[in-house]
Each structure stands twice: as structure tokens, then as C-alpha cells.
Amino acid sequence: MTLIVPVILCGGSGTRLWPRSRAARPKPFLPLVGEETLFEQALARCGDRAGFAAPMVVCGAHHAALVEEQLGAAAAASLVVEPAARNTAAAIALAALRLPADAVMLVCPSDHHIADPAAFAAAARRAAALAADGWLVAFGIEATSPETGYGYIRRGESLGEGAFRVAQFVEKPDLARAEQFLAEGGYSWNGGIFAFGAGTFLAELEAHRPAIARAARAAVAAGHDDGRRFHPGAAEFAAIESESVDYAVMEPTARAAMVPVSMGWSDIGNWQALHQARSRDAAGNSVIGRADLVDCRDVLVESDGPRVSVIGLEGVIVVVDGDEVLVTSAAGAQLVGKLPGASSQ
Amino acid sequence: MTLIVPVILCGGSGTRLWPRSRAARPKPFLPLVGEETLFEQALARCGDRAGFAAPMVVCGAHHAALVEEQLGAAAAASLVVEPAARNTAAAIALAALRLPADAVMLVCPSDHHIADPAAFAAAARRAAALAADGWLVAFGIEATSPETGYGYIRRGESLGEGAFRVAQFVEKPDLARAEQFLAEGGYSWNGGIFAFGAGTFLAELEAHRPAIARAARAAVAAGHDDGRRFHPGAAEFAAIESESVDYAVMEPTARAAMVPVSMGWSDIGNWQALHQARSRDAAGNSVIGRADLVDCRDVLVESDGPRVSVIGLEGVIVVVDGDEVLVTSAAGAQLVGKLPGASSQ
16 A cells, blocks of 8 residues: 655635734634644644655745644654745645655645545545556545636546546636536536655656756755755745646646545635534534624624624624734625735734 | 703713723713713813803712813812712702702703704703793703604693693603604603703602602711712612602603704614714714724724724624624614623623
């Protein structure tokens, strides 16, 4: 059985769940659903050492201390500390260059919630087996609503039980197309979870984005280790083109595969999505912190201190964090990242 | 021209505008509309010493210091400090007993807002002239909507320009009756503003509530002065029956009169009423403190510190005060006094 190396990506600017998520402590490092942070949950999903090697965490320099604080049982993890943000192609290339060519990487964002970790683990095993055979494998997350905020993956021919070629990666659609995808079937969401052989990935990157591959090699060659942390060369890293792994590798490669998975996935893209992911009472309300709700339905309250009293409201989100108070409708939750407070932090 | 002694009543528990209004600093002592507190505005309305004597302020012991802080230009005011709350009949009786029998008292609650002080002053002059003639005079506030939270005054025969006998005091009506009053005309709101000759008031109180009159005399006889403060005897005061001036005197007396007045009056009975009394922008929003409003209509924000960001809401009230945050609909504003936070302070 292939040993899988979890490669946990900790990016993101933390504006869409402002004011709870801020630049200094973005989404992965907050206990947004349940007691553990999303990062801790990402580690725990890959915590079974019978199937997973110690993880490699790729994070920004500002967050390395947070990562180490939250490693918990994954103390054997290693870190790749990025001196700047250069998107996912660079992050994954650095991780691949630090691994043996025959290792299978399971690339996992750490800012998502997955309600069914067993389904995740089963899909990871299928994806790893395909990756070991030279496929570049995307998780195809069951599309349960016509979301316009995600890319979609159209399923191609079967590669065996629960595995398919990718027929097409589809950019974020408008609502009409998203509804059409759902009606037609055969479309999944692209949640940014991938399995790659490290050598295969680098070969494909070399083939389709040689400049990125070359710059990543230079950054690793100029890097140095500091305990469990690896620091790529700063100037060399800064020179890497900022590009997503989807554009750089998954779309151009002829070896793209996908494993469909239904695992209660949410990218918790805004407060309303978080409200859906949290456990709610019979009236649809969810509360973290001190709150008194009177005659409320589908209300989310989260407070880090002050008591929040809410009367007679439906579908409203109230977040109190330090010196910031956010009050928004479900629809308004999508605009939180554009608020002066969120964008000026 | 009769010299009028303003008798400013500072009662109230401060639950309906919680969390801004609290037991320690209730409604009269807050700058709810404009820069001045409601109490300061009440003093200012009677501040013309050509028509008004120095005011007498009746307040609870816990609020005497606040009253003195906010006297401003009314430094010649005297205070009657109540050791407990005994409703308006007792408060006015104490004030009357501290005044010459021929003084005309203008009894004014200090927890109301009056947008047109000139109209108030004109009505006060008419009411005082009637009071000097032995009438017990209520302000009849123009009823502009079918409110069910106020008592009404039905107008009787004319007593000259802008003055009428009271035909009937009507208890708080249900909505159907309130609508009928508005349709019929001849009904005004009873806002608790009165003009009395001090001697006349005491004679009528003696006639209709002799026990209250006797107990009030005993409390004054057992009292003592302390600078500008007068303290009635505590035990004697506690023995006074708690009764409103409406029940004790205005309803039973045969000498009840009223002066109709349209003066932009609001009792600011809840946050929604306060929102109406405040100046609003073109979208109907009003803000005190730091706030960012996006796509909002008829939203009130008041914060004593934290920034409040509101997105996509209509008719919502957000109040941040110390360790309490209130978020309510306009309709829910009527329930604020029943919140755990408001009722347990």
C-alpha cells in the first residue's frame, strides 16, 4: 500500500470571515466548526500513520509559529515556510522538490471543513493508488447546489472503481450553467484537493510551466533548514510566477484523473456558509459565546466576550471580535471581504 | 404674568433603552437626541428666567449626583431627593409642599423628547394661566398615530383660546379604539405634563386621596435640607401609597382642563421610537459612533467604542454598550425591557 504524504497548504488572507478571521490569525487557525481549528482537523484527517506519513505543511512566514503551536500529535511534521504568497503551483512544487520522486503527495487546503473524514480517507486511498500509477488526481466533490463560486470538474471515462479521467475543468460558471451542470450530472466541484506522485508532478510542471519549475528548483537550492522548518531562498522564491496548480498543471496535463467523493465538504467561504456547517438548534440558530436570542430563526451569533442579545430577526449573522462588530444578512455575508475593516487590516 | 416653577421629574428604571440606558444612568441622563441629555433639554425648555423660576428637580437618591452634574445654567435649582420610588402623585405632592400655595407648578417628565420647544413654551404659558385660575391642566399632545401605549384625553367644552375642559381621561386603548380616536378627532395623548397651582393641587389631593396628602405632609415635616437638596423623612416617605397623579387627582377632580399642543413630542419609549426621533440620512439610517453601513435602510447604529459594520439589512437596530451588544428588529425593540440583560441589572 502506498504511503501518502499529506501536504497541507495554509494560505489565504482571512478577509471573508472577518472580523473573526484576521490577517494575523486567518481561517485555518480558528476553531470555526467544533473545538479544533480547521488546520487541526486537516491534520487529524491524515493522522492515521498506518496510511499517512508525517505531514508537510506549507505556510507563510507570519504563520509558522501558529502552525507549530497547533501541530499536536503531528509533531513529526515538517514545514516549508514561504517568504511571500505565490499561489498553489509554487507551494506544491516546493513540497514536491523536498520529497522522494516516488512519494505520493496528498495536497490538502486547510481552510475547508469536511464533515465525513472516513469518506475523505477512502477517497484519499483511491486517489493515491491512481497517483502511484502516474495520474494527476483531483478530488471531485459532489455538487449539491448550483454554486457559482467554485470551479467544476466534468467526469470522463472510467479508470476503474470510483475513478475517472477528467473530461474538462470548467471555470466558475454563472448560475444558469451551474444549474445545468447539476441537472446533467457528471460534474463535481473542484475543492483544490489533489494526489500526485512527486516526480510525476514535477515532470508535468516542467513540461507545461518550465519557468515555474526552474524557479522553484532555484528557490529550494538556495534554501536552508532550521529545525523542522525549511526556508526557500527568498529572492529566488519571489521570482516564481504566481499561478494556481489548476492552470499550471491540471488543465494542460493529459494525465488528469478524478475521484468522486461525497464527504460533507464546505469551503466555509463566508459567514453564511459557516452557519450552514455548524450545528444549529431547532430554530436554526447557532451560538458561540454569551447570547440571548428571543424570537429568532436562522441566526448565527459568535462573540469573543460581550453578551449579544438578539430579538425578532431571521437569517442574520452577528459577530463580535475585539473592537469590531459585524451584523449582516445571509446575502450580505458575501460582501464581508470588501468592508473597510476587512480590507484595511 | 404668572411665574412658573418647573418641576422636573426624573424617574424611570431604564430598561427599554437597554443596554445604553442602565439603572445607574437611565434615560434622562443620556444624550439620546442631539448633544444634550434629555434632562438637560428639559431644563433648557424652561430656561427662560423671564417666564420660569429656577426649577425644582424630583429625583431618586441614586441619581442626585447625576442631576447636579447636569444642572448647567440651572444652578439655582433645588432638588427633592426621594429615598424610594413612589410614583408621580407623591413626587408632585412633595414639590407642592415645598412651594408657596400661589406658585404655579409646571410638571415635566425628563425622559421625553420635544422637537419644538417654542410650541412647548407657548402651551406652558396657556396652561399656567389656566392653573392660576384654579384649573388642573394637562398638556394634550397631538395624537399623530393610533398608539396603544399612551393614555388619551378627550376634549370637552372650550375654556377660551387653546384651552378646554377635560371630558374624559381614557386608559391605554386597544388598536381598534386608538384608530377610532384618531378618526373621530378630539382626542390627545396624555404625556404626563401638567400645570397646577401648588395650593390647588394639594387641596384636590386632600379631597380625593387624603392618605397620600397626609403621608406626604409627614414626609416633608420629617425632612431636612442639605444645601440645595431636600431629603424627606425616609420612613414617612416609604409609607406613601404609590399612585400616579392621573389616578389620584386628574381623573377624580372636577377642575381638569387641557391645552392642546403640537410640539414634536416623543416619549422615546424604545429604540425604534428613538430612531424616529433622531436625524437620519437619505436611506433612513442613523449612526452614533464608528460604523460602516453597506446596502442598509432604516438601520440605527449606536456604539460606545467598537466599530460596527452592517451589510444588507433593513429596519435593524444595533447598540453596543460596554459588554453588551443588542441587535433587534423594529418590532423587537418593544421587547428589549424583557431581555435577561435588561431585567437583571
